[in-house]
Amino acid sequence: MAEVRLENVCKSFGDVKAVDNISLHVKDGEFIVLLGPSGCGKTTTLRCVAGLEHVDEGKIFIDEKDVTDLPPAQRGLSMVFQSYAVFPHMTVFDNIAFGLKLRKTPADQIKERVKEVASLVQIEDLIDRYPYQLSGGQRQRVALARALAVEPKVLLLDEPLSNLDAALRLQMRAELKLLQKKSKVTTLYVTHDQVEAMSMGDRIAIIRNGSLEQVDTPERVFNHPENTFVGNFIGSPPMNMLECDVVEGGSIAIGNFTYKLPESVVKAIRKTKTSRVILGIRPKNITITKEKRKNAFMAKIGVIEPIGEELVVNLTVDGKLLRVIASPSQDLRMGEKVWLTPDSRKIHIFDKKTGKNLL
Amino acid sequence: MKKQEVICYIAMVIISLFVLVPIILITIGTFTPRLELYKWPRGLIPSRFTSDSFISFAQSYGVMNGLKNSITVAVLTVIFSLLIGIPAGYSLSRFKFKGKSLFTVGVLTTRMFPIAILAVPLVKIYMGLGIYDSILGVAFIHTIFAFPFAILISHSIFASVPGELEEAAMVLGCSRLGAFRRTTLPLVAPGIAAIAIFAFIISWNEVFAATLLTLHNRTLPALIVARLEATTLDFLFASAFFMLVPCLVFIFIIRKRLLRMWGIILR
Amino acid sequence: MSPKRQSLLPFFLILPAVIFFLIFFALPLISGIQTAFTTPEGELTLANFEKIYGKSFIKAVFNTLSLVAIIIPIQLALALVIALLVNTRLFGTSKFLFICAIPIALSEIVAGIIWLSIFTEKGYLNVMLHTLGFLKQPTIYLSYEKPATLFMTIALTEIWRATAIVMLIILPGLQMIHKDYFDTADIFGASRLQKLRYVTLPMLKPTIRTSLIIRTVLAFQMFAPVLVLAGRAFPVLASETYRIQFFTRNIHLAAAYALIIMVISTAFVLFYMRSLRTRWSA
Numbered sequence: 013m014a015e016v017r018l019e020n021v022c023k024s025f026g027d028v029k030a031v032d033n034i035s036l037h038v039k040d041g042e043f044i045v046l047l048g049p050s051g052c053g054k055t056t057t058l059r060c061v062a063g064l065e066h067v068d069e070g071k072i073f074i075d076e077k078d079v080t081d082l083p084p085a086q087r088g089l090s091m092v093f094q095s096y097a098v099f100p101h102m103t104v105f106d107n108i109a110f111g112l113k114l115r116k117t118p119a120d121q122i123k124e125r126v127k128e129v130a131s132l133v134q135i136e137d138l139i140d141r142y143p144y145q146l147s148g149g150q151r152q153r154v155a156l157a158r159a160l161a162v163e164p165k166v167l168l169l170d171e172p173l174s175n176l177d178a179a180l181r182l183q184m185r186a187e188l189k190l191l192q193k194k195s196k197v198t199t200l201y202v203t204h205d206q207v208e209a210m211s212m213g214d215r216i217a218i219i220r221n222g223s224l225e226q227v228d229t230p231e232r233v234f235n236h237p238e239n240t241f242v243g244n245f246i247g248s249p250p251m252n253m254l255e256c257d258v259v260e261g262g263s264i265a266i267g268n269f270t271y272k273l274p275e276s277v278v279k280a281i282r283k284t285k286t287s288r289v290i291l292g293i294r295p296k297n298i299t300i301t302k303e304k305r306k307n308a309f310m311a312k313i314g315v316i317e318p319i320g321e322e323l324v325v326n327l328t329v330d331g332k333l334l335r336v337i338a339s340p341s342q343d344l345r346m347g348e349k350v351w352l353t354p355d356s357r358k359i360h361i362f363d364k365k366t367g368k369n370l371l
Numbered sequence: 372m373k374k375q376e377v378i379c380y381i382a383m384v385i386i387s388l389f390v391l392v393p394i395i396l397i398t399i400g401t402f403t404p405r406l407e408l409y410k411w412p413r414g415l416i417p418s419r420f421t422s423d424s425f426i427s428f429a430q431s432y433g434v435m436n437g438l439k440n441s442i443t444v445a446v447l448t449v450i451f452s453l454l455i456g457i458p459a460g461y462s463l464s465r466f467k468f469k470g471k472s473l474f475t476v477g478v479l480t481t482r483m484f485p486i487a488i489l490a491v492p493l494v495k496i497y498m499g500l501g502i503y504d505s506i507l508g509v510a511f512i513h514t515i516f517a518f519p520f521a522i523l524i525s526h527s528i529f530a531s532v533p534g535e536l537e538e539a540a541m542v543l544g545c546s547r548l549g550a551f552r553r554t555t556l557p558l559v560a561p562g563i564a565a566i567a568i569f570a571f572i573i574s575w576n577e578v579f580a581a582t583l584l585t586l587h588n589r590t591l592p593a594l595i596v597a598r599l600e601a602t603t604l605d606f607l608f609a610s611a612f613f614m615l616v617p618c619l620v621f622i623f624i625i626r627k628r629l630l631r632m633w634g635i636i637l638r
Numbered sequence: 639m640s641p642k643r644q645s646l647l648p649f650f651l652i653l654p655a656v657i658f659f660l661i662f663f664a665l666p667l668i669s670g671i672q673t674a675f676t677t678p679e680g681e682l683t684l685a686n687f688e689k690i691y692g693k694s695f696i697k698a699v700f701n702t703l704s705l706v707a708i709i710i711p712i713q714l715a716l717a718l719v720i721a722l723l724v725n726t727r728l729f730g731t732s733k734f735l736f737i738c739a740i741p742i743a744l745s746e747i748v749a750g751i752i753w754l755s756i757f758t759e760k761g762y763l764n765v766m767l768h769t770l771g772f773l774k775q776p777t778i779y780l781s782y783e784k785p786a787t788l789f790m791t792i793a794l795t796e797i798w799r800a801t802a803i804v805m806l807i808i809l810p811g812l813q814m815i816h817k818d819y820f821d822t823a824d825i826f827g828a829s830r831l832q833k834l835r836y837v838t839l840p841m842l843k844p845t846i847r848t849s850l851i852i853r854t855v856l857a858f859q860m861f862a863p864v865l866v867l868a869g870r871a872f873p874v875l876a877s878e879t880y881r882i883q884f885f886t887r888n889i890h891l892a893a894a895y896a897l898i899i900m901v902i903s904t905a906f907v908l909f910y911m912r913s914l915r916t917r918w919s920a
Contacts, residue, residue, distance in 0.1 A: 025467075064538050085544040097535035101557045110553075111543035156541075162543060379726055386720060387737045394740070397752045398764045402695065411760055411776055412768055455654045462651035466777065474652055481663060482852055483907045484900065485859040489663065491896040492670030495889055515662045522655060576745030578862045579876060583883055592747045592862070599865055607866075610909060611751035618743035626736050628804065 014075040014088070014165035014198050015040050021070035023056055030056040032222035033070070041196040043189070045213035045360035047203060049245070055204045058168050061200060062091050071262035074166060084116075089166040090159035094174060096151045098143045104130075104154050105139045111162035112343060120256060128303045129137065129157040132191065149180045156188075158194065167192075169201045173208065185211060206246050210234070219244050241366040243292045243360060249324055249335045252298075254291045265289060265328030272358050284363060289370070292360035295337045297354045300325065308351040313344055327352070392528035394615070401425060401612040428609035436633065437594040440506055442576060444590055445509035448517055448574035449567045455514070456521025461551075463522070466527035481519045486627040489515070490580035497584060504586045512580045517570035524569070529555065565628045568621045575618065672901075673893035686894035687837035690882070698873040699902075704789065705874065706857050706906075709796050713853065714846065716797065721812050722838075735809075741804040749799035750866030754780075757791045757867065782871030792872065795863045800856065804849045811845025814840070847914040851907050858903040875899045 016038040023031040030053045038044050056103045058064040059073060063084035071080045079087045090111070091264040099107050108126045117125070133153040143151055150358045152172060159167060172180045172188070173342040189212050192199050203209055210230045218225040218233065218241075226238040233343050237243035243251040256264040256271075262278035271291075273281075281289065300309070311327040311334060318324075318340065325344060329352070336352065338344060361370045403417035405510060434614065459478075463471065490512060497503035502511075532555050540550035583594040589597060597609050602636055623630070677683050721911065724735045741749065756762045757779045764776040779787050805890040823833045839846075861876035869879070879899065 062542055064541065079492075082536075084541045085546065089542065091539065091542045093535045093539060095533055095535050097533060097539035099536060099539075099554055101554075110540070114544035114549075158539075158543070168542075289458065373779070376726075376728060377725055379728060380660060380730075383723055383730070386716075386723075387734060388901050389798065390737050390740060393752045397755050400755045400762075409760060413760060415765055415769060419918060452656075455658050458651035459655040462648040466648035468645070468648040471648075474656070477653075477659060481659075483855060483904070484667075485855050485876075486663075487859040487861075487902050488876070488879065488896045488899050489666045489670065491883060491889070491892045492666040492673055493662070494883070494892075495673060496666060496669055496830060514658065515838055518655065518658065530890065570745050576743075576748070578745060579859055579880065595747055595751075596862065596865060600869065602908065604755070607751045608755055610831045611748045611755075614748050616747055618745075618748075619740065622740060622743040623736075629736075629739055629742075637902055 013018070015073075015121075016166055016198060016200065017073040017076075018057070018061070019071045019073070021060055022059070023053075023060055023065055024068055025134075029053075029222050031060060031067075034219070034222070034224055035070075036217060036224065036227065038198055038200060041198055043192050043199045043201065043212060043214045045201045045203060045209040045216045046219055047206060047209040047216050047245075048160050049221035050204055052219045054219045055170055056222075057125060057219065058091075058170055058202050059299055061166070062089060063087050064170055087166075089168060090162055090164035090255070091168040092152075092155045092159050092170065092172045094171040096155040096172075096175075097148075098154050100143050102133065102142075103139070104141050104143070104146070106300060107143070107154055108139075108157045108161050110158060115162065120354045121243060123302060125161055129161045131159065131214045133157045133187075138290040149184065154185065156191075157252055160191075160197075161247070167197045167345045169199065170179060171203055172201075174203070174205070178309055181208075188212065192202065210246070218245065220245075222341075235371075236369070237292070237360065237370050238294065240290060240362045243362070243369075247294060249295050249337075251292045251294050251360070252336075253362075254293075254329070254332060254334070256289060256291055258287050264289065266291070266309045271309060271354070272307050273359075273361075277361055277371060279357070281361060284370060286363050286365065286370075288364040290362040290364055290367075291354075292369075293354045294358065295324065297337045297358035298334075298336045300336055300338050301341060301351045301353065303347075304351050305353050307356075308353040310349055311352050313346055313348045316344060317348060397608060397611055397615070400500070400604075400608040408604050408608075415537055424605035424609040425503045428606050428613065431606065433589070434591070434610075437589050437591040440509075440588055441591040443506050444510045444513060444581070445474050445571045445574040447506070448513040449570045451510060451514040452517040452521040453567060455518045456566065457525050459522045460525030460527075463526045465534055478522050481515070486512075487577070487579040490583040493580075493592040494583060503584065504588050506588055508579050508584050509588075509590060510574070513570075513574040513577055514576065515570065517573045519593075520569060520573070522565050524566050525559070525563065528559045528566075532558045562628070565625045568625050569611065572618055572621055575614070589635055643866050658691060659726055667900075670893050670896055673890055674782075674897040676890065678888075678890060686890045687898075690891055690894055690898075694873055694878065698875050698878045701789070701872060702858065702874045702876075702902075705793060705796065705855060705860070708789075708793050709857065710850065710853055712793075712797055713801045713804050714808075714849070716801050717808050717849070720801070720805045720833075721809040722894070724809060725812055739800050739802050742806060744799060746799065746860065746862035747866060749795055750863035753791060753795040753798065753863070780867055780871075782868075786873065788868045788872045791867050792863055795867065796857070796860065800853065803856070805854050807849040807852065808842065808845055811848075815841045843914055850914070852912050854906045854910070855903050858899050858906075875902075887920055 014209055018034055018036045021031055021034045032053070034057060046057060048054045056065060060067050063079070063082060067164045069081060071078055073079065074087060074089070099110070104108070108129060112122045112125060126139070129138065130139055133156050135150060135153045135157065138146060138150060146154065153220070166306070173184055174183060185208060196234045201212065213226060213230060215229055216233050217227045220241055225243045226233060228236070232243060234246055237246065237251070240253060244253065254266060256266055258281060259265050262275070284369055309329060311329040312325040313337070314328055316323055316325050321343070323338045323340055325336045325338050327336060327350070334352070343345055344350070362368060389582070398416070399415070402420040402422060403422055404419065404421050407413055407417050457581055465473065494503060497508045502508035536554040537550040540554045541547065545553060574609060576592065578592040578596060581590045582596045591610070591614060595607070598606070643789045666736050667871050675684070676684055677685065720738050724731050754761070759776050762835055763779070764773070779791060819837050819841065820833060828836065859876050860874065861880060864872055864877050865875050876899065877896070879892055879895040882888065882895055
């Protein structure tokens with residue numbers, strides 16, 4: 013078992029900075045998810061850890077050992093690829109045994125170990141088949157078994173579930189997490205799917221344009237986004253972002269209305285002396301009422317999208333779009349004017365200039 | 372069967388006959404007694420089938436030597452094309468590097484030139500190098516015919532084997548070369564065999580350059596060209612049949628890959 | 639795997655190809671141009687071109703170009719028909735494809751001899767015509783007195799031999815056209831011919847261009863069928879180059895001839911590139 017430490021890692025392809033000064037400390041046995049939109053550099057980061065890409069700058073440590081210049085084979089890690097990369101010309105057994113054979117493990121031990129991991133991922137019946145005889149989910153398990161067979165210090169997973177259908181993805185998500193908890197192997201997991209990240213990661217590292225935006229537990233990432241990008245990226249529908257001016261007396265202006273902020277928030281804004289902020293509030297944390305309330309502002313209802321138990325109500329406030337999750341029991345109609353009350357304990361205030369969360 | 376299908380089948384039969392009948396005729400001609408070829412009137416089917424022409428062709432002066440030369444040149448062409456083409460094809464499929472597109476354009480321009488014509492200036496260069504009228508010299512120019520094909524085809528074969536397989540092998544403990552040997556190589560072996568056959572056929576069939584670049588060490592096609600004006604029909608028929616058979620066998624072996632290989636070359 | 643070594647590996651791998659290309663392609667090309675413009679003594683001259691310019695040169699150019707003009711359109715049309723037939727995917731089309739592809743493996747000289755066995759005086763054409771009762775005495779086809787017949791037999795041989803090359807370029811191009819385009823045309827009620835005219839042919843344009851380039855270039859080095867069927871009675875550029883090289887032993891004249899072939903064939907390539915350009919693909 014091992015820690016992984018990245019120190020100021022940089023990697024460019026031509027003019028494109030794929031990884032831009034990333035430092036990250038993955039603790040022993042931790043399951044960390046690298047999350048970000050496609051092309052953000054998360055996979056490149058993973059490949060740098062694997063040694064498949066050589067970093068331009070910075071260092072990578074596995075268990076306090078500098079592996080920056082070591083080839084992948086000598087880093088003591090395993091990787092599951094997005095396409096699984098199961099060798100088509102080998103049986104399931106030979107695939108799983110591949111790494112063990114390279115380590116010159118005695119044949120009987122290989123057999124035993126293959127059996128062990130095969131049963132761990134529930135493919136013991138498929139051991140003599142060739143990959144073309146397997147379904148996508150089964151290939152995925154083979155790739156996983158192959159990676160686990162060598163008892164790696166670190167397990168790297170590159171979007172391993174993205175090629176599976178929705179139902180299987182859900183099942184594998186739970187299995188993977190359980191497997192990781194059992195084996196306690198330090199795991200770096202790359203995905204662009206925030207639900208996957210939230211449900212699996214001990215911590216989530218959110219990456220944008222090659223830089224880390226926030227590294228935190230799923231709960232912290234959701235409830236305390238450090239900046240507008242994280243706030244926007246996590247959660248579905250995304251957090252509402254309203255640009256507003258700060259007005260005298262601890263309020264902000266939303267169209268023709270003023271919204272009074274709690275005292276703690278006002279203090280935080282004062283410290284930065286900024287005059288233009290972004291109010292962030294999740295769709296769940298706004299209440300819609302038909303009659304006027306204190307500290308509420310008016311909005312006009314646009315399209316209403318039913319999503320099962322709830323409604324996503326699109327509203328416009330001062331020409332800007334807002335989404336609110338409401339209950340179908342509320343009798344809301346398109347074109348209606350209603351009052352919105354944000355939950356003042358759940359609001360976020362971001363600096364307009366830097367995008368940083370001020371709270 | 373619909374009317375359109377009937378038309379399609381009729382067209383297919385006519386075209387097939389157009390291709391096949393001449394091949395059947397040369398086969399009949401090869402096994403017709405020599406004198407009957409010059410008789411008139413004569414029938415389509417000879418009075419008896421005999422391998423006399425064939426045997427006398429094989430025994431005529433220079434033929435066995437020509438055969439040996441042809442095979443040696445073709446084998447050398449295969450080896451050179453693979454040695455030059457495979458690394459280049461691999462490089463194109465696995466790496467991004469400066470000058471890659473320039474290199475590809477360079478490879479493609481070779482097919483925009485009547486390369487055989489280069490044999491003319493090569494005569495002079497070969498004389499300077501001391502490889503005029505040598506097996507090696509012919510093999511070199513045949514390699515110029517074959518290696519762009521080898522590069523383009525192997526490029527696409529390698530591209531069809533995901534690089535992630537090699538990476539997975541490297542992560543699991545292989546060196547770069549070991550990963551290539553254990554994952555990519557076994558998967559591309561049949562494709563490379565097809566390239567080899569292709570290079571062999573190109574060399575085995577080539578006439579112009581081989582004729583120009585040799586005097587005594589003639590390959591089979593060059594030998595036939597040199598003898599054209601002083602030979603008999605039975606010699607020619609037997610020679611054509613003799614050269615035809617290995618090609619038919621080879622094309623049968625690679626028939627499944629033929630389309631894909633050409634599809635690659637055109638892009 | 640240091641970063642430096644890794645970045646040099648791709649160059650290292652193409653190095654043999656580059657060296658080979660320079661020695662056996664670029665060098666002869668340059669040396670050929672130089673040889674064509676110099677005397678055996680090494681002086682710069684145009685005399686080589688003046689010497690080869692004459693009746694047989696004009697004939698060779700004329701013959702070569704007329705062969706190109708006749709063979710290539712017919713081959714293109716035939717190749718397209720074969721490709722369309724293969725693409726119907728009726729039962730047996732894969733065998734049909736294999737049969738049509740056979741000539742690609744045949745040498746020019748083999749093709750020449752095969753058709754010689756048909757067109758020679760006591761060859762299979764006369765034998766069949768005789769058997770069917772159309773003629774009593776054999777007709778002579780391959781004679782210098784009948785240039786038109788010679789031309790036709792050579793053209794037929796080339797069509798038989800090299801249509802496969804064109805077809806094997808066209809067919810993959812045809813199969814790359816997505817079925818959705820044809821379905822779309824169907825929805826708008828296009829007939830078979832309209833689909834060919836408005837969907838297939840325009841989308842095949844880049845492929846057709848490639849096949850024309852490859853085929854035309856090959857036509858300029860065509861040589862063996864001409865020698866087998868016509869001997870010297872039907873000079874073409876490549877066979878004249880061979881004759882000069884072998885019978886005058888003047889490499890400067892031969893190089894001048896070779897250079898002319900290069901120039902004409904390059905002119906054709908450029909013409910195709912310009913005239914068959916498409917806006918939506920390279």
